[in-house]
Amino acid sequence: MATIQAAPAASRATIRDASRPLWRNPSLLMGATLLAIVAGLAIFAPLLTPYGPIDQDLLNAHKPPSWAHPFGTDNFGRDVLTRVLYGARIDLMIGLVPTAITFVTGVLLGAIAGYYGGKIDTILMRVVDVAVAFPFIVLLIAIIAMLGPGLRNMFIAIALVGWISYARIVRGEVLVARNAEYVLAAKTLGFGDARIIFGHVLPNVITPAIVFFMSDAVLNILLGTALSFLGLGPQAPTAEWGRMIQEGRQFIVSGEWWMTTIPGLAILVVGVAFSLIGDGLADLLRVEERV
Amino acid sequence: MTNGSGEIAPILQIRDLRTSFVTSAGIVRAVDGVSFDVRPGEIFGLVGESGCGKSATCRSIIRLLPSHATTEGEVLLNGEDLLTAGAEAMRQVRGGEISMIFQDPMSALNPVLRVGEQVAEAVQAHRGVGRRAAWARALELLRLVGIPAPERRLREYPYQFSGGMRQRVLIAIALAGEPNVLLADEPTTALDVTIQDQILKLIVRLQRELGMSVILVSHDLAVIAHVCQRVAVMYAGQIVEQGEVRTVLRAPRHPYTMGLLASLPGIGARERYLQPIAGAPPSLLDPPSGCRFHPRCTYAVEQCRSWTPELLPVGPGHGAACWRQDAIRARVETTRIAVRETA
DSSP: HHHTTSOSSSSSSOSSSSSGGGOOOHHHHHHHHHHHHHHHHHHHHHOOOSSSOOOGGGGGGOOOOOOSTTTTTOTTTTBBBHHHHHHHHHHHHHHHHHHHHHHHHHHHHEEEEHHHOHHHHHHHHHHHHHHHHHHHHHHHHHHHHHHHHSSHHHHHHHHHHHHHHHHHHHHHHHHHHTTTTHHHHHHHHHHHHHHIIIIIIHHHHHHHHHHHHHHHHHHHHHHHHHHHHOSSSTTTTTTHHHHHHHHOOOOTTTTTTTTHHHHHHHHHHHHHHHHHHHHHHHTOOOOOOOO | OOOOSBHHHHHHHEEEEEEEEEEETTEEEEEEEEEEETTTTTEEEESSSSTTTTTHHHHHHHOOOOEEEEEEEEETTTTHHHHOOOHHHHHHHHHHTEEEESSOOSSSSTTTTTHHHHHHHHHHSSSSSHHHHHHHHHHHHHHHHHHHSSHTTTTOOOOOOOOOHHHHHHHHHHTTOOEEEEEEEETTTTTHHHHHHHHHHHHHHHHHTOOEEEEEEESSSSHHHHHEEEEEEEEEEEEEEEEHHHHHHHHSSSSHHHHHHSSSOOTTTTTSSOOOOOOOOOOOOOOOOOTGGGOOTTTTOOOHHHOOOOOOOEEEEEEEEEHHHHHHHHHHHHHHHHHHHHH
C-alpha cells in the first residue's frame, strides 16, 4: 500500500483506483457498518423478536419499556421494538428505491442534455426550471393527492420530481467534459455517441452524483417519513417510522414518550449512516486535480 | 496503384478546402482554399505559425469541427469524398482509415480508464474481435510502440505514465484500427526535446513498417526537415509554398518560407543574426487584400495588394504562391555572391 500511496497526487482517484485502505476512511467505514447493522436487523427481524409487527395485545397497551417489551408497547399493545425493526424494511426502501430511480433517470437525462446541447438541452432544462419553481414538498403532495396515498404512489411522486437534481449536477459536469480532448480523441476513433457518453464521459463526471445520492437517500427518508406522518405514505397498520411517530404523537402529553422517540431515533441512526457514507465517498472519490 | 501518367495515385487528395467558423465577431476563414495530395507511404508535412489553419485543416479532413464551422471543397480518400459521406461511413473512416494523434498527450487519454481498456476498446471498435483478443492485440500494440513492461502497463491508469509514454499510448490507440493515414497534429510540441526525438523516430519507424501515410503538422521546421518527404507551408489559412522538403527548405521561393528559415538558428551559422519576420500574422476575420503576406513582405509591390497569387510552379513538384520570383532569384543570387566574396 505504501508504494501506491506515493503515486502522484495529480490524478483523479476512482473507486477502482481507490488506493487508501478502508480503515483510513473512518466516515465510510462507520457509515457502512451502521447501515449494514440496520439492514441486518431489518432482514432478520422475524428471528430477533417473538412478536409480529401488527400483533395486537390490548391488555398490554400503553406499557412503558420493560424486559418483555424493551421499547414499550403502543396504544394497541403492539411491541414498539418489533415495529421499529419491521419498519426499517419500509424506510430503507424509501431511502433506496426512489433514490435509485431518480439517480438513473436524472443521470441519463442530464448526460444527454449536456452532451447534445441544443434543443434537447433547452427543452429539458426548461422542464427543470418549471419543476424547481414549485416548492418540492408541495409538488409532491399535489402529485400524491392526484394518485392517492400509499407507498407505491409515494415512490412514483418522488421519482417524478427527484431526478431534477441529478440532471442538473450531471449536465453541468458533462458540459465541461464534452469538450475534453479525450472526448475528441474518442470521436477520432469513430466511437458512437452512446459509447462516448457512457464509456468515456460518464465515468469522469459521475462522482458528484454518487455523493449526492447518499445525501439524497437521507432526504428521501426524511421526506418519506414526513409524507407518511401526513398520512400520504403507507397506510395503517403497516409499521413505518413516520406513521409510528404520527400515531404516537397524541400520547406524548400523557408522558408515553417511547412511541414517538424510538422511531425518531431510528430515523436519526439511518440518516447518520447515509450521511457518513456520503462523506466517506466524497473523500474517497475526491477530485484531487482535473487532468 | 498508378494513374494514366505513371505517377502513384495519391491516397488522400484535398481540393480547395475552405473551413470557416461563424463567431460573434464575424466569419473566421481558418482554411481558405487549401489543396494538396498525400501519396501512399509518405510523410507529408504541414508547417506554419500558430493559428494559420494547420489544425483546422486536419480536423476538416476527418470532419471533427465544432458545430459552428462550415467546410467546403473536397477531401478525397481513395477517390471518395469524405465531406459528403454519411455519418455512419464517416465513423468507419475515423480510426479505421484515418487516425489522429494530438498535441497534448496529457489530456487526450481518459483519466479514469485503464490504459489497456482504452487501447482494447479502439481495437474492438474497428476489428470485430472479442474482449480477450482485443486485450491481446492491445499488448502487441504497446510493444509495437516501445512501451517497456507492457503487461503491467496495460493495467495502469494514464496518470501513471509520463508524457512521452502517454504519446506512445495514443499512437498505439491510433494504430488499433490499422489506418492508412495518420494525422499527427503537433505530436511532439508538448514534450521534452529528447522525448520529441524518440516520438518522431517512432512515427517514422511505424510509418515504414506499416506502410501508412502520415500528415505531420508542426510549427517546427526542424521537425519537418527531419522526417518529411514533402511539405506545405501555410500562412493565414492558405498554402504559400509546397514541394519536396529538401527543395523547399534549401531553396525557398516564397518570402514567407524564406522569412521562417531566416528566423531559425542553424548549425554552422553562428555568425548570422536571426532575422524575425516583421509584423504579426493577420487576423483571419479580416485578412489583408491580395496576397495575405504583403503587409510583412519585403518583396511586396503594388500588385500584391490587389491580386491574390495562385500556387505557381517554380520547379519540379515545387510551387510557390508569389509572382515576385525574379526578384527573389536575384536576391538569392546576390547574397550567394556576397557570401562567396566575403569568404
